[in-house]
Amino acid sequence: MNENLESLSNTRLDSKLFKGYLICLHATGLSKALIRKAGVSTLIQDENDELQGQLKRLLTEFANNTPILGAAILSVEGLPLVSNFQAGTEEVAVAAMVAGIHSASEQAVQELRQGNLKSIIIEGDQGTIVIISIRGGYLLAITSPENVRLGLVFNDGKRVARNAAKILLNIG
Numbered sequence: 001m002n003e004n005l006e007s008l009s010n011t012r013l014d015s016k017l018f019k020g021y022l023i024c025l026h027a028t029g030l031s032k033a034l035i036r037k038a039g040v041s042t043l044i045q046d047e048n049d050e051l052q053g054q055l056k057r058l059l060t061e062f063a064n065n066t067p068i069l070g071a072a073i074l075s076v077e078g079l080p081l082v083s084n085f086q087a088g089t090e091e092v093a094v095a096a097m098v099a100g101i102h103s104a105s106e107q108a109v110q111e112l113r114q115g116n117l118k119s120i121i122i123e124g125d126q127g128t129i130v131i132i133s134i135r136g137g138y139l140l141a142i143t144s145p146e147n148v149r150l151g152l153v154f155n156d157g158k159r160v161a162r163n164a165a166k167i168l169l170n171i172g
Contacts, residue, residue, distance in 0.1 A: 052082055054167045058160060059084040066156040069127065069143040073164055076102060076137045085143070098131055098141045119154070132157050135165040 059071050063084050070085035078099030083091045101120060109117045120131040130142040130153060140161045144153045 051167060055082040055164060056084070058163055058167070062156060062160045066153055067144065067148045068153055069145060071140065071142045071157075071160070072098075073134065074098060074139050074141065076139060081138070094141065098139060102131055102133075102139055119158075121150070121154075128153075130154060130157055132161045134161045134168070136169050138164065138168060140164060 055073055059073065059082060062068065062071055070083065070089065072083035072085060072091060072094065073081045074083075074095040075081065076099055078096040080091045080095040083089070083094075085091060085094070101122070102117070105120050106117045109115065116133075118133055120129075122129040122131075125146070127146050128144050128148070128150060130144070130150075132140045132142070132154075134140055140157060142153060142157050144150070
């Protein structure tokens with residue numbers, strides 16, 4: 001990890017990429033070390049907190065308006081950004097598993113020449129997991145009960161993914 005911080009302190013990064021990287025590190029409690037090591041002003045920390053707040057509000061609104069059990073936004077590398085899961089859910093482990101499933105599915109889609117991976121649906125006997133790709137290297141993972149109208153969850157999930165991309169990539 002120190003090697004990553006050393007290389008960041010000697011590298012000029014694109015601000016959007018840097019913000020995304022900072023958000024990922026913040027979720028694991030390393031952003032303050034990154035800010036000090038990279039010599040970046042604390043204004044970026046405030047921006048990071050604001051982005052996380054916006055994403056958290058987006059997930060809370062999603063959970064309040066759609067019949068889901070929980071949702072999370074994470075990086076394709078498996079680092080959790082924000083989550084709205086039931087108490088007791090280990091978000092770091094879930095993020096790592098979702099990223100692994102996404103990676104394997106992406107390889108399968110490419111090998112079978114089906115274009116780019118957009119979403120994954122995993123059905124269990126007690127519910128469904130939907131994973132939707134978000135532009136910029138992020139994922140939205142949604143858990144829903146078994147008797148839910150999956151079309152509603154999927155359509156609302158795609159809307160949340162589009163809005164999350166706007167927040168993460170600072171567009172519109």
